[in-house]
Amino acid sequence: MAYSDKVLDHYENPRNVGTLDKNDPNVGTGMVGAPACGDVMKLMIKVNDDGIIEDAKFKTYGCGSAIASSSLVTEWLKGKTIDEAYAIKNSAIAEELALPPVKIHCSVLAEDAIKAAVADIKAKQAAKEAA
């Protein structure tokens, strides 16, 4: 099966690989996994006081499509509000990367990672307000 040029580009030059300080109250972490292929994905977002995502990092162990999906979303996330981030659909990721049907689940993984990271930052914010 051939990867699209965009997948190869992200796979060979992944953007924003790394981690942010998970103890920072402005950093949300999303971790998801797909047993079918054994992929694990960690996505971290740093949100400023206006609710805008200023930084995003990822670490993914998995196939090229999973790495490309997470690399792409870190690019998309920067500058977005967390609500805009939450609205990102896996179909948009799959379309941008021209993922074949058997690799659609990689984009699902990336969407779920965003949702998990947003949920984490919201929980942190709620805890901060309650304090």
Added chain:
Amino acid sequence: MSLNYYQLFDLPPIFNIALATLETNYRKIQSEAHPDRFVTASSADKLKSMQLATLANEAYQTLKNPANRAQYLLTLNGINATNESNTSMPADFLMQQMEWRETLEDASMASDILTLQALYDEMLAAAKGLAADLAQLFDEKKDYTNACETTRKLIFIDKVCADIQQAIEHLD
């Protein structure tokens, strides 16, 4: 009528199967369905024996491996353990996966075969523990929800094991 994999080998549909029975009954079917016995048979019988041999092979591979067996047992109970829309796993388990993957990556880069082997042993121990849990969840508690989660973990560990083996072979 089509038999499920357990029925084919005359085994009860449980997790903790008698591996010796699996082995014996598999060999029996393979020898009964062997092409040598069908040299002069009709083409319909030839086809039937070939299909049986293929099915037995598939069934044997599935039931022999604990992760595959657990997954199959869940399917028989109407549960798909590798449903692609289910990507949530316990956070501590995913964290550990990440650490294992990092160790694997670092050790492969450093051609550190000792660390790879130690990691492989750690994986085998973890897999053994999960298999013991599965025996209890499936056969005693009939707790398919938790069996599904444990199965998902075991599938992950199998994948790491395969990748470690590949890394070791690559270095040899």
